[in-house]
Amino acid sequence: GPAATPTQQAQTGQRTIRIGMVNFTLCCAYFIGMSKAVQEEAAYYGNIEVIVTDANGDAEKMASDIEDVLAKGVDGIIISGGPLEALPAGLEAIKKAGVPVVLVDRKLKGGEYTSWIGPDNYQIGVQDGQYIVNRLGGKGRLVVLRGGPADNSIGLDRTNGMLSVVQKSDIEIIMAPDFGGWSEDGGYKLMENMLAKYDKIDAVFCENDSMCLGAQKAIADAGRSKEMFLCGVDGQKEALKAILDGTNYACTGLNNSDQIGRAGFHRLMAILAGAVPEKDTVLPSPLISPENACRFYNPDSVF
Amino acid sequence: MPMETQDFLQMRGIVKNYDGTQALRGVDFSAALGEVHAIVGENGAGKSTLIRILAGAVHKDRGHIFLDGHAVEIDSPIRARRLGIRAVHQEFSLVPQLTVTENILLGQMPTRRTPFWIDWPAAHERAQAILGNIGFTGIDVRSPVANLSVSHQQMVEIAKAVAESPRILILDEPSAVLSQEELKRLFALIRNLKARPTLILYISHRLDEVFEIADRITVLKDGQLVGTVQPNEVDQNQLIRMMIGRSLEEIYPSRHTQIGEPVLVVQNLRHEGAFHDVSFSLSAGEVVGLFGLVGSGRTQLARCLFGAEPITGGQVLLQGKPFHPRSPRDAVNAGVALLTEDRKRDGLVMECTIRDNASLAVLHRLSRWGVLNRAKQDAQVRAQVEELDIRPPQITRLVRQLSGGNQQKVVLAKWLLSQARVLILDEPTRGVDVGTKAEIYRIINELAGRGVAILLISSELPEVLGMSDRVLVMREGRLVGEFSRAQATEESVLACAAGVQ
């Protein structure tokens, strides 16, 4: 009959299952949370070994990592591509090895994958955009802080989504000239300079919550918290806290890396068990504002 | 345009100005092919600068150079070389990591087929041959120059300079680090180069050498040409007067020594590979000369006594107490000082000022709770600068900018400031002009008078004989002779050092 699937073999105690969790970067809580989620889920089963790699944001290292875990003979691979646009070499190597690969969060272009689970960054942007337009009543000055670098299409999607709405209104849009590097200090520095430059700002949009938190501090230090509100993306717990506390941190779009990671893991297990799931799955990312923030706030989550 | 005179080399109105100092103020210098032309003068007189200009190492500010009556623009060492001018500079200019062969043939390696493909066998042969020609065999051309002793390195530099039989050969204080026999070889070489004919410019502070080898002697002073004389026209004292403007009644001042308690007692000391079973004692107020041929182990001995090298056997008593310095720091704290033989390598911090260098060994004494007392520091350094007549006398000047001799004086100043009870001087007058030499000798006597015990290591026999109360002789790492002032004569000491009875 047909060869036993890895899971069947595992059930009959023949061997343990090995899966590779290949990360483009584990620099920041968002991706760490995703990787951790996979490991935690795997821990529930006694016989699943997860091989975690971190490419430190280097595409070539990531290709190498994939080769390494394949050499280790894994049954399936989960790829958290971070901001990486595409990695044909990696996906081809996996295809050659004939193991299933589940992409989480990032849908790599160019190359075949078994399944993808992630958010719709463009849609998240659109949500924030609508919120901003409504709250400003279609006029005022909006400052946009981007994470960069420019080949990071996650950021591009979010910003473009937001712009697609805001540009229809007559809100003045000001792009910060430099990139914030997705970090607090980056956001802080950018915002400092924007505050120095513009004496009237009504709203701030950041491509992620970390930068937004930094920016919020800069605004507070400038004593202009009353003047403007901020919108971020991700649903980082510090951001949720800020929203709950009723600060000028107005909203963020949920982009729950923990949830994505767990879903990705189970998707892979299903595939290993022989299931044929849908190719692409978009996880809902609702807008989080003071009204619903408490539903999502979890003080002791990683992210 | 052909010159009226026959002189092959003519330098006219040469002016050189380093930021601040006037090194040369319009020097007219000329020399003929086939002569050995010595250039003498005080430290800082401008000798090196003059020949560095001729060798294209530095640029003159004004003046013209004529070769064979043609004006030439020597704007780089390459240019100088193409014109047949090669120099052995005062400063070390070898590449330590490279082999003897490569250093000799630096920039002119023999190539095969293509102009860039090195022919190694040929290269080694050629180097071997060149060394042979200058009568200097017995070193492996394949070994890195770093492995050679300082004097051997110097011979390599000379070989490099004569490699392509130049028309003008410049030797800037070549003898400073050469031993007697190597010096003999050099002179032999000079004589047959002369016959080719070649113009040899010979700079030295050892006047006896100058009188031995030179056909003409040019004297520089304060960047100006005092005059050119024939060796047979003048005697040493006249020449000295030309150099320093006054005459030295005697170079080695006499002193009445009262020798005190033994301060340093060395008992069959050994250092693997350098020396063994060395025993002697050094008393307060005594000047003991340590003579020996190059490589006889004197420097190593000194370094061991100073804690710079491990002692592998025997023991040392300092004022009766056992003394085993594990580092120079121990030695300095115990009142032992060592003036090293190579100022550039381990005497001076070139990028620092005279002030810093002179006070380096006594910083702790010039400070309270680690904070320097600048006033005190400046006062003491200034005093030394004046006593040693260091020029230029601004203590904030970088040592790199000083002439060789003045650099040597800075090293001396450092150890004079340290007020050590035992002072080991390794070749203290290397590269120092006669006037300063006499000055240094006077200071040595003065220190001895104050009860300092002094070990004077030198390869200059007259110096050893002139200064020492006792003379020790080393050969191949052994102490082979001891002479009282009365017994010590040129013949006896040299014979002992060379091992011929």
Next chain:
Amino acid sequence: MMDQDPKVETTEQFPRQKVLQIGRLLRPMSRRRWVDYSFMAAFVLLLLIAASVSDVFFTQRNVSNLMRQTVTNGLISLGMLVVILSGGIDLSVGSVVALSAILVSGTQQRLPLGLAMLIALGAGVLVGLLNGFLISRFKLAPFIVTLATLGAVRGTVYVYSEVPRVPSNPIFRSVLGGSVGPVPFAALVMAVCFVLVWFFLNRTTAGRAVIAIGGNEEAARLAGIHVSGHILLAYAISGFFAATAGVLLAARLGIAQPSVGAGYELDAIAACVIGGAVLGGGSGGVVGTFGGVLTLGLIDNLLNLFNVQTYYQQIFKGLIILFAVLARRKE
């Protein structure tokens, strides 16, 4: 006949530019002073352009921004300067910044603030001592040693906490992160540190010893200076200032990420070299370094104020750095 131009032998012509170059290199006196003037000039020019073109540049807000933005690099550069003067280099500073930032934020939840800061600074000094020990004891290349600790420390930071830590103590942010009048507290700290280091380098035996070691280690050793001890000291100082920068950064941002500080070492080295320090030791100064830090800070600040797009910013920054060292170059 001396005055009229002598005819120059024309065989084997030699490239003219080389001639000019050597000529320039050896051009007499005043050159050095001219160099410093030109550096200052370049700097003032930068300021004038700034003032004239951007109306906001001299606003009190922007000036205090500028101050705040130079603090981190300023402190790190100070430590770096000492290490460079000793003849070494310290690549681990960026990781040390992260280490102390995350430690001071993480520990102050349980421990009193003073102790937390002590731990953070202590950790920095410890890393420095480790560097110094490996370098002086085993005679390893500083570059490679600190490169290794760079990675190791960064790893340790993530092991300690892979999530950002929020400093819980309110005083911490309000005081260390706050301002005294228009002047950010951190900027005051930096100013004091600059004075201290200047004093250390110019007026203490240890400082002079460090410089001597950088200039000629053997000579220093033979002058009875405790070389390894002073090398240890130099790296400890570097670690200390990097840690201080980390603490102030955490205070300013109110959050400490484990990933912060990557690449800071290059900015610090750049500041020192722009300020005239020579890698390999011997020469370099506090004032020059301050100039370097300010220059780099200005560049960022201005490029942002003028809305220069990021990539052009990088290009401009490169060019301006070159211009600065060109103006400042010595013979």
Next chain:
Amino acid sequence: MMDQDPKVETTEQFPRQKVLQIGRLLRPMSRRRWVDYSFMAAFVLLLLIAASVSDVFFTQRNVSNLMRQTVTNGLISLGMLVVILSGGIDLSVGSVVALSAILVSGTQQRLPLGLAMLIALGAGVLVGLLNGFLISRFKLAPFIVTLATLGAVRGTVYVYSEVPRVPSNPIFRSVLGGSVGPVPFAALVMAVCFVLVWFFLNRTTAGRAVIAIGGNEEAARLAGIHVSGHILLAYAISGFFAATAGVLLAARLGIAQPSVGAGYELDAIAACVIGGAVLGGGSGGVVGTFGGVLTLGLIDNLLNLFNVQTYYQQIFKGLIILFAVLARRKE
């Protein structure tokens, strides 16, 4: 230890001090050999551990992985070695990798493949020449010059293309990215380059001149060696190999991001130093560098095979690098 410091500016006379040290280092030949043995030993040990513990290490697949993974660093390190030997350092290589990768991918859509590659490599050489020119002509510190070009080139890359470029030409990927039997094509290229550079450094006048300049620039100048010319050459070579690495990288990954290559310079320098090169010039070799490249490649590969937790990986990597230089250390 002086001779291990990153003494990037070696315009001053060579201190005799170095002579003695190097003398000591070379005098007892046995010691030197012992050092190399111990290095080899350390290396073999690493391999044995690998073989014994990891079942898959010696599988043909993993070995060819290892080869493929060492190519980029291998090529960059080669160029870096030449620059280090000349007494300099080249921080811009990472950006050059990105430049050539994106150029070869971007231009091959319109131009024939050969021309595209020519452009990419040419660009790399050009950057190298620019570095060399600024360094030799104006006597600037290589560290700061290449740091400036690092930023400037990176910016240029983004200006050329903000988005990743996909190499369109099928041959490009299949050939340059493919394998000859079990051996990756790129690995072959690297092997050839190593041989070439070995010959350059040991058998050509230019190569020896570069080494001489690194050992004692003044001596080289006085010996009539065209110093600036050879420095130019050294940096051009470095630029060329970095560009080659970039082309092969694009071929291997099938995509060229403008952000690729950040931080590669440090790995390359590490490889050279682990291989015994001395920052500041004069000593270092191709064989040693190859050993260094292999060591670093091994570390990454093994840490993955042993499934070492990511953060501990960084720590281990640091420790192993230290261990490597310790084993290789000179007295």
